[in-house]
Amino acid sequence: MPPPPPDASTDAGTETTPESATESSSADRADVQDTLDLRLPDELIALFGATSGPTSGARSGAADAQTDAHGERPAHAGHIGSVTPRPPGRAPAPSAASSADDLLDNVADWGPATTSAGVFQLVPVRIERDLPLISRWMNDPAVAAFWDLAGPDDVTQAHLRDQIDGDGRSVPCLGVLDDTPMSYWEVYRADLDALARHYPARPHDTGLHLLIGGVADRGRGLGTSLLRAVADLVLDHRAACARVIAEPALRNTPSVSAFxxxxxxxxxxVDLPDKRAALMVRDRALRAVL
Structure with a gap:
């Protein structure tokens, strides 16, 4: 978790509805099917004792995987040299997957997906190439309202660096549609994230955060198409993953609608540190009917 606001809202870009007053004491009682699996995944056991990596959801306020615009900042410095600008309309070449990316089954190798809007592909971020573009998106007021990463480039750089230099539980990507970078995504292991403290996580649950960069791409249902395509990519390439998870702000009605x-x-x-969220789940078992 934009025509509701970004993709971080399925077709819009700003929050327009008041937060629901409905109270829920715990995500654990939300769905009788979402029972807690007490078997710890091997990856989590291996991570015990190590310095915790960046969190994509609960630790920093959680980003909305908004379907048509932006999202809310998930939790996750330094100076970089000059960046060679990328010609408009040219997609960045996929970068080689690192061994750490094995936690997500090598996102860089997932390949393209055909959607109603065109051919779409996730391309892992390279800071020296992509920082100016992503930072510009983060400074769009409609995006900044959710992600809280407005400011100089080094603000966005620190957010990206935490993930890229982490243990591979979160992979930041550009969304490239018909060879044009037009969205920013984070694919993360929800079961290894601080978010797992707030819902009955299952091994290999995979989370999504999303923002649509261009104003012209928001508010027309594009986020919904891309969310479905990326969720399908996750389920196609992560055989151990039974569920794709998102946590848009409950008050962000367009985003929830997009999901x-x-x-x-x-x-x-779900009550997260910086928002009351709607826990959204796409089940492998229901993939053919929803």
Missing amino acids: LSAGFRFAAE
Whole structure:
């Protein structure tokens, strides 16, 4: 978790509805099917004792995987040299997957997906190439309202660097549609994230955060199409993953609507450090019918 606001809202770009007053004491009682699996995944056991990496959801306020615009900042410096500008309309070449990326089954190798809007591909971020573009998106007021990363380039750089230099549980990517970078995504292991403290996580749950960069791409249902495509990529390439997870702000009605249109179901209301979220779940078992 934009025509609701970004993709971080399925077709819009700003929050327009008041937060629901409905209270839920725990995400654990939201769906009887979402029972807690007490078997710890091997990756989590291996991470015990190590310095925790960046969190994509609960630790920093969680980003909205908004379907048509932006999202809310998930939790996750230094100076870089000059960046060679990329010609408009040219997609960045996929970078080689690192061994750490094995936690997500090598996102760089997932390849393209054909959507109603064109051919779409996730391309892992390279800071020296992509920072100016992503930082510009983060300074769009509609995006900044959710991600809280407005400011000089080094603000966005620190957010990206935490993930790229981490243990591979979160992979920041550009979304490239018909050879044009037009969105920013984070694919992360929800079961290894601080978010797992707030819902009954299962091994290999995979989370999504999303923002649509260009104003012209927001508010027309594009986010919904891309959310469905990326969720399908996750399920196609991560055989151990039974569920794709997102946690848009509950008050962000357009974003929640986008997820529902993309085949996710509403599972619970979840209190995260910086927002009350709608836990959205796309189940592998229901993939053919939703």
